[in-house]
Amino acid sequence: MTRILDLFAGPGGWDVGATRLGLNVLGIEIDQAACETRRAAGLGTVEGDVRHYGPADFRDATGILGSPPCQPYSVGGKGRGRAALDTVLHLAQLLAARQAISLALKDFDDERTGLVLEPLRWTLEAKDAGHPYRTVALEQVSTVLPVWEAFAEILRAEGYSAATGRLSAEEYGVPQTRVRAFLVATLNGQARLPQPTHEKYRKGADVQGAFGLLPWVSxxxxxxxxxxxxxxxxxxxxxxxxxxxxxxxxxxxxxxxxxxxxxxxxxxxxxxxxxxxxxxxxxxxxxxxxxxxxxxxxxxxxxxxxxPFQGSQTKVYEQIGNAVPCLLAEHVIAAAFGIPMPLPEQAAA
Incomplete structure (x- = not known):
């Protein structure tokens, strides 16, 4: 069975969606409580720091997923990642030119800021080693969209088709108005983001389905x-x-x-x-x-x-809030990998 790697795997938001679609996912996660959750849920898990691994450690993987830590870039955080966007974009170009960036990463006030570059490092290293990832799917808070757009340009130069955009979770059957930035890239045809299955929430609008879309879920x-x-x-x-x-x-x-x-x-x-x-x-x-x-x-x-979330109540809340919604992840993976998506009623069951 094709194996997919999930960098920054958390409690399994991407992985629940992927396994529903029949994919075999192995997640790399540094947080102990999240790893315990994953193991209790039967999800393949490597407990460790993604910076200490690379494609050579997982040669059977044909694709990667990833949701790097969002705290530096979130509008609810201290904004160190947002303030450093220009630097992050510059470092992405250095990676594209196959130049080392390890010393520059140490200059970030919050070391999590540079983790957003890890999926690009992995993808380029895999290609240079002769076993490129066929599909890449990444997610982050909306403010990271410029980074994903820069990645997309780099990956197109490497032979990938790539698509980026912001998706609103309620348009995919998630009972939550969560907007996130996504990137999908593929060597298998044309990259695309999923089409909405549900209406977009608009305050005061009728919740009845229209234009072939289902109503959002309250x-x-x-x-x-x-x-x-x-x-x-x-x-x-x-x-x-x-x-x-x-x-x-x-x-x-x-x-x-x-x-x-x-x-x-x-x-x-x-x-x-x-x-x-x-x-x-x-x-x-x-x-x-x-x-x-x-x-x-x-x-x-x-x-x-x-x-089966594990850990203290604080750790459980953190795991849940940090995860990509499973159903939204499933839609993105289905579009990225060209897998038929179950009907909305089935996916939500």
């Missing part, structure tokens, strides 16, 4: 409580203090959306979590917290029910 439809007239907001991984955000939304504006939908009656109360929607809107001058359990957050990310 938060309440996915987990049985919460917002009934819109998908969930992006599942986040942390607060300003660095810990898990039990509301699983990013920032005060997004949190206000939850409260606004609840106060407007476009809401189903959660009967499992007493303080999710049943406390007064204000208590002691402060709003109550709408809490999303790890299980609910995982479902919003379209992990299968019972995916």
């Amino acid at each position: 938060m309440a439809d996915a987990i049985g409580w919460g917002m009934t007239h819109r998908p969930a907001l992006t599942v986040a991984v942390g607060t300003a203090a660095g810990g898990p955000d039990p509301s699983c939304v990013g920032g005060s504006g997004a949190r206000a959306t939850l409260y606004g939908e609840r106060d407007a009656g476009r809401w189903i109360n959660c009967t499992r979590i007493v303080d999710a929607a049943q406390l007064p809107a204000y208590r002691g001058g402060r709003r109550d917290t709408i809490r999303v359990t790890p299980e609910d957050a995982a479902r919003l990310q379209t992990f299968p029910a019972g995916h």
Whole structure:
């Protein structure tokens, strides 16, 4: 069976989607808790740093997937990666010219910034060794799209067909308005991103399917409580203090959306979590917290029910929030590898 490598594999967002499509995936992941999750889920796992490996260590691999750490580039972070974009783009060109960049990588304030270059290193090294990856699929936060566009130009010069763009998760049946930048490249024909299967969420728009598309999936439809007239907001991984955000939304504006939908009656109360929607809107001058359990957050990310997340609650929230939604990953992989996608009803089951 064809083997695909997943760099920065996390708890298996890409891999759940890939295995649904019949691919054999081996994930490289440095976080111990995420590796324990992967092993418990039966996913092939190498626990280690992708910088310490290369294509020569996995000669049977014919493709790679990857979601490099997003924290340096996220609008919710400190912005070190965003500030260093010009440097990252310059280093990508040095890699294309087969020049060493190891010393330059040490200049980043956040070492995670340079990890976005690892998939390009792997792809070029595999090609130079005579066993190129036939397919590459990468994902990151929206601000990384210029990096993916630069990669695409480099890979086209290496003989690949490449496509880039931003995809909104609810347009692929994910009950969440999560927008991410993707790159797909292939040596097998024309690279393409997947076509939407569901409508794009627009505030106040009719949720009925049109133009052959299915309606987007609401938060309440996915987990049985919460917002009934819109998908969930992006599942986040942390607060300003660095810990898990039990509301699983990013920032005060997004949190206000939850409260606004609840106060407007476009809401189903959660009967499992007493303080999710049943406390007064204000208590002691402060709003109550709408809490999303790890299980609910995982479902919003379209992990299968019972995916065996391991580690502390903090680590579980981090794993879930950092992952690419499984269903969105499945759509991207199907398009990238030319594999028929199951019908939406089947994929969501």
